[in-house]
Amino acid sequence: MEVRLxxxxxxxxxxxxxxxxxxxxxxxxxxxxASGNDSLFGLVTMFSLGSDRNFPTFYSALAICLCAVLLAxxxxxxxxxxxxxxxxxxxxxxxxxSDEILEIHERTIEPMRxxxxxxxxxYYAWVVPYGLAALLxxxxxxxxxxxxxxxxxxLFISAGLLFVIGALGFEMLGGWYSEMxxxxxxxxxLYQTVEELLEMTGIAVFLYALADYLQNLDKGGWV
Numbered sequence: 001m002e003v004r005l006x007x008x009x010x011x012x013x014x015x016x017x018x019x020x021x022x023x024x025x026x027x028x029x030x031x032x033x034a035s036g037n038d039s040l041f042g043l044v045t046m047f048s049l050g051s052d053r054n055f056p057t058f059y060s061a062l063a064i065c066l067c068a069v070l071l072a073x074x075x076x077x078x079x080x081x082x083x084x085x086x087x088x089x090x091x092x093x094x095x096x097x098s099d100e101i102l103e104i105h106e107r108t109i110e111p112m113r114x115x116x117x118x119x120x121x122x123y124y125a126w127v128v129p130y131g132l133a134a135l136l137x138x139x140x141x142x143x144x145x146x147x148x149x150x151x152x153x154x155l156f157i158s159a160g161l162l163f164v165i166g167a168l169g170f171e172m173l174g175g176w177y178s179e180m181x182x183x184x185x186x187x188x189x190l191y192q193t194v195e196e197l198l199e200m201t202g203i204a205v206f207l208y209a210l211a212d213y214l215q216n217l218d219k220g221g222w223v
Contacts, residue, residue, distance in 0.1 A: 007211035014063065014204040021056045022197060025049045029189055038184065050192035052103055056200075061100040063203050068093035070210040077217055085144040092137065105130060124175035127168050134164060149216075155209035159202045166198025 024047040031037075032044050045051045068090045075086030099105055105126040112118065112125030122128060138160075145153055174183075174191035181188065 007208050007215050010211050011204065011208040014207060017059060018197070018200045018204060021047070021049065021059065021200070022193075025056070025193065029193075033186055048192075049196035050189065052106075053101070056196065057100060060200060060203065061097045063200075063207060064093050064097040064100060067203065067207055067210060068097065070207070070214060074210065074214060074217075077214065082144050082147055085141060089141075119179060121172040121176045123179040124171055127172055127175075131168050134168070149213070152209055152213045155205060155212070159206035159209060161202075162198050162205060163202030166195045166202060170195035170198065 028040060028043045028047045031040055038044060046054050047056070048054065049056050051057070071086050071090035071093060075083050075090065078086055108126045108129065109124055112128055113123070116122065116125055116128060118125040118128065145156060148156065170191055174188060174195060177188055177191060
């Protein structure tokens with residue numbers, strides 16, 4: 001028996017997972033601040049959206065990996081001059097998945113902060129090299145983006161904006177606030193919550209866009 005998931009099925013499944021992670025995060029953070037206990041028997045670390053190597057992190061890494069797989073499939077199916085752009089994006093997403101697990105960007109904070117004497121919005125100084133890399137990638141992929149079908153292009157742009165606003169924009173705001181007030185308070189957790197929610201939503205939209213693109217390609221669309 002063959003089981004095939006549609007783009008809509010994938011969108012609903014990821015939406016349920018993200019909603020579940022958000023609910024668990026809000027519950028443990030509410031209990032944390034109400035009780036004054038930063039651990040709650042490890043539940044805060046296990047379910048906090050801002051923590052590393054926990055359930056939300058592994059979900060995010062898996063979702064990004066799935067994006068990489070679908071990008072490679074799209075490259076294989078494309079048969080057009082932009083084939084290697086698909087493969088290039090697949091490699092970028094593999095790196096992002098590795099970064100999610102190995103915390104590569106966090107390891108660059110101190111060296112970058114020392115190099116640029118970064119404070120304020122650049123306090124989490126990894127945003128400098130990653131922001132420049134994102135800008136360069138956008139320039140390189142502009143023609144590829146314009147070549148895509150209208151619906152796919154709109155979804156790609158929406159996904160990219162959600163992810164970048166979360167990963168860079170709210171990370172910068174969180175860094176600015178953390179430098180002044182620390183990171184063990186409700187306001188900083190709110191910044192983290194919005195940041196991670198935007199990142200997860202951006203990846204979910206991109207995953208839907210890829211599944212939708214391949215689904216229409218399989219039906220003979222996008223000619």
